[in-house]
Amino acid sequence: MPELPDVEVFRRYFNRTALNKKMVDVDVPNEEILENMSSRSFQMRMKGETFQATHRHGKYLFIELDREETLMMHFGMTGSLKYYKKEDEKPEHSRVIFNLSNGYKLSFVCPRKLAKIALIEDEADFIEKHELGPDPYSDDFKWKDFKEIMSGKRGSIKTTLMDQKVLAGIGNVYSDEILYHSKIYPFTKVDELSEKELKSVFEKMRWVFDKAIEAKVEEENFPENFLLLKRKDGEKCALCGGKIKKEKYSGRSSYFCESHQSK
DNA sequence: AATATTGTTCAGCA
């Protein structure tokens, strides 16, 4: 479920491990992860490069190289990173492995191969081409921007939050989480929300991201009142004691509390 | 053995 907080945790992990390291070469056990290039071409373009800086936009991670080319990673539904030294520590489902000059390796792991790695010319162009909305965790994303973006939207608040063209980075799990703490029924139409409710969504969104990133998105570190620990029909709500309900909506499961998120 | 899961993209429809 790599959404904005997960990718931010990956970015920080990358910074602690592979940043500023030089690449000896790259192994590509699975070419399908690479977008628009062969493993040969990828290996040639990566060899000898040093990872210079990282940026995140929504669920996308961008890594600057020495050359005027940027490495792009998208984690799909099951992607993750693993830094290790010994061969027997190599994780299963390693799809691309960066061999670093300090003897360590960074593996891009993805059991269900829906992740993507690409080399792109320009990050801003990429964001524009994919029509990604602003990153809601960025410091210059303010309440007035959020208000502006949500005005005129007629769909449900949950679908709108998850729309990458509106806001980049929120998926199924975190949209539920944000609305749970905002005490709003997920399928309320955006134009039926009061300004106060909308403000609450904005504030809870930042708060949820902060908490999740602080917890390094590890289950045992999350605050006890997080809904994502209770994604099961019939669980007890940690906020009000009500019942957690599961509802299907266009193929995706939504969880919410029947009592404090009623409509 | 059938179903759910997850993000993105795309097709079809109102």
Added chain:
DNA sequence: GTGCTGAACAATAT
């Protein structure tokens, strides 16, 4: 154009 729905993609868990 906007919003909604479902399918496809891959592989694993229950």
